[in-house]
Amino acid sequence: MSVSPAPAYRLPQKRALVTELPGPKSQALTARRRSAVAAGVGSAVPVFAADADGGVIVDVDGNSLIDLGSGIAVTSVGASDPHVVDAVREQAGHFTHTCFMVTPYEGYVRVAEELAALTPGDHDKRTVLFNSGAEAVENAVKVARLATGKNAVVAFDHAYHGRTNLTMALTAKSLPYKKHMGPFAPEIYRMPGSYPFRDGLDGVTAAKRVISQIEVQIGADELAAIIIEPIQGEGGFIVPAKGFLPTLVDWAKANGVVFIADEVQTGFARTGQWFASNDEEVVPDIITMAKGIAGGLPLSAITGRADLLDQVHPGGLGGTYGGNPIACAGALGAIEAMRAYDLPGRATSIGDTALSRLRALQHDVSAIGDVRGRGAMIAVEFVTPGTTEPDAALAKAVAAKALEEGVILLTCGSYGNVIRLLPPLVISDELLSDGLDVLEAALRSLI
Template sequence: MTDTIATQAPARSVVTEIPGPKSQELLARKAEAVANAIPANLPVFIESAHGATFTDVDGNTFLDLGCGIGVTTIGHTDDAVVAAVREQVGKLTHSLVGQTPYEPYVRAAELLAELTPGDFKKKSFFVNSGAEAVENGVKVARKYTGRGGVAVLEHGYHGRTNLTAAMNFKIAPYGNGQGPLASSVFHAPNSYPFRDGLSGPDAAKRTQWYLEKHVGVEELACLVVEPIQGEGGFIVPADGYLPAMQEWCTKNGIVMIADEVQSGVCRTGTNFASEQLGWTPDIVLSAKGIAGGMPLAGVTGRAEIIDAMHSGGVGGTFGGNPVSCAAAVAVLEQVTSRDLNGKAKHIEEVITGHLRKLQESYPIIADIRGRGAMIAVELQTEAGTPVSAGPIAEAAGKLGVMVLTAGADGNILRFLPSLVITDEQLDDAFDVIGEVFREVASA
């Protein structure tokens, strides 16, 4: 397949130890001035980035299979995004949209109405982050239904605010020691085919039974679901699970919300992951890849649900900043024109091909899953004991390949490359990952 997106394809190059001397100096400054709670998992300082690579202050160039946790889906410093930001900065950097609105906000909302699942009337509003989008999606659902309960699924991740920390499956490290956390949040079993072996309909019946018996449907305002779970380890539910849950929610007057903060905006090979899983949500939450690295998140849903909120009930000083909205327009207008979904599907083929070959030699790769440019492996022994993915990610980083970990047991390696990555860059990255697996296997 000819790559029609990437304009540059810098090669991986490690010229110093990792971290290099300049990064070490900056790490010392960071320790003195920055909160200890902010880590440096790959302990290098980025100086510049473009496409699928970034270069640190010591001149090392890394292949980026993390994308700032799925943010630079369209690539670092995408030309159209940079041009849109530059133009907008020269015209208007800020205006509270609820006081004096501006066109980029409206255009971004129009594009989300076109790109999100469902052919019904939709409306949107914008906030600053994925967690804020989740909070506001819940607020709208509560206002629309007149109910207070929030249902979420095991292994889900939704943010670090008080409400979203309560919604997370893992309290540590995202909320421990920070309570009391928000109440009226109920955790139900999810569909996890690798571990539970249930069909979609059977897994849905289990979730529904739990919520009916442990909560009561009359208490629930919404069910918030990641169609493909991110921090949980790229868990893809069994076929039929999400449509069955939506049918149950609709029947019981519950708003079903798709948290597509990580899986949205062409990441999985469709505009939003819920599409390919047969699901048309009532509300779709977007962030991360929506604005090419600028801070922005969207809440998009059925017009009658979104408009249930009274004037002034949502919004904020910086929500839908004009510069971020201009960046979002530049990203969303390229969805079709540059066939971003086709590129994601091709990346899936390349990555899973490499991983299947590795799996033949390294049985600790117990499961390969995900969609598009959102692929993960679950590592465990033949006896089922989780194998930590941390040492593999650390070793790959020292060789110039940025990869991420995930999962409740820390045994998931996840790959979130930008859609501009070339086959040659992927081949090089997985040569490195293969080398790391050989070292782990011989250790």
């Protein structure tokens, strides 16, 4: 049996603090930032990056931090993997932009071919490239509405789909994403999803609840699309009960409703499959992608049934920077790295390690209500012991305490009470173990 090669790290893969955090150089940059950057742009960690590789970020003061966030699931292959860096350098030496809508280039076509091969299903597919996840979602909805001639779109409780006007309407949580920023795009309807820790329903029952509400409140003949994250991201890394997604897909197919899987955060090996939809053999009509697609370069995509996407008139899809040649090169390099390192398999290994550790910790710590996830997309949900009452303060305190020791953790969840683990898929076992040690020590020091 062949063994996938390990990444060759450029920086030492270890946690090392030489100053308190934030250090003096980060503090100086924070002062400059306050007078130059809008206050509405937040940052989870008060240090400024100078270098990054594998599973570490080195700040401007020389501190080496364990990265358990991956730039929110973006740097799955690491922040400076040679496959990406070399591909980007080569492309930049030739041209940085022509606009595919003016003078096309092979890189865009190659990325589209790769996405047709990698995404679920063996049907005829078409792809369009954009810049951000929100842009991909907006265009997936556009295609669904045009192709069906219908307007209504169903999204779900705890959903996150972006910060543009339409995607804010699809997103469930008000603060910080949409408060005082309306009015929002119309014909968006919200349904309950599947949240096993909180609703206790099996997947088929949860899906039938949704279908009943759709038929009563909207009507299938008015519904253009259902859009859902196969594992909800910002809403709390909520893994739906088995059977929920296939039941919705079957109903959508029977009723001429486009099923859109938003795999912006779950895609590209993050969950142990190339896409989370693969886990239950769900085949979306359209799939949206971004984040891990291009090793840190701004790129997003929609890939879907050819009969849907090809209904859009020429010029109806696109954008000046969509599928920029350097971003396409980054995507091709990142996909090459994912294959070379078998990152779907590596994500599964990371999940096995982390879930085992965290579930053992759950037995000792009553403030942990739930440990869940798939592959390297893992969540710890904190509650008041003996209840399901969310404890956002504890989640925030754990993240802050871990940062003091040099580990970057991100919070999420509709109630702000979830710690999420999104390590680079190239993180070493030793670094992952150290990060989990720090997380555990931080939690135990606070309870």
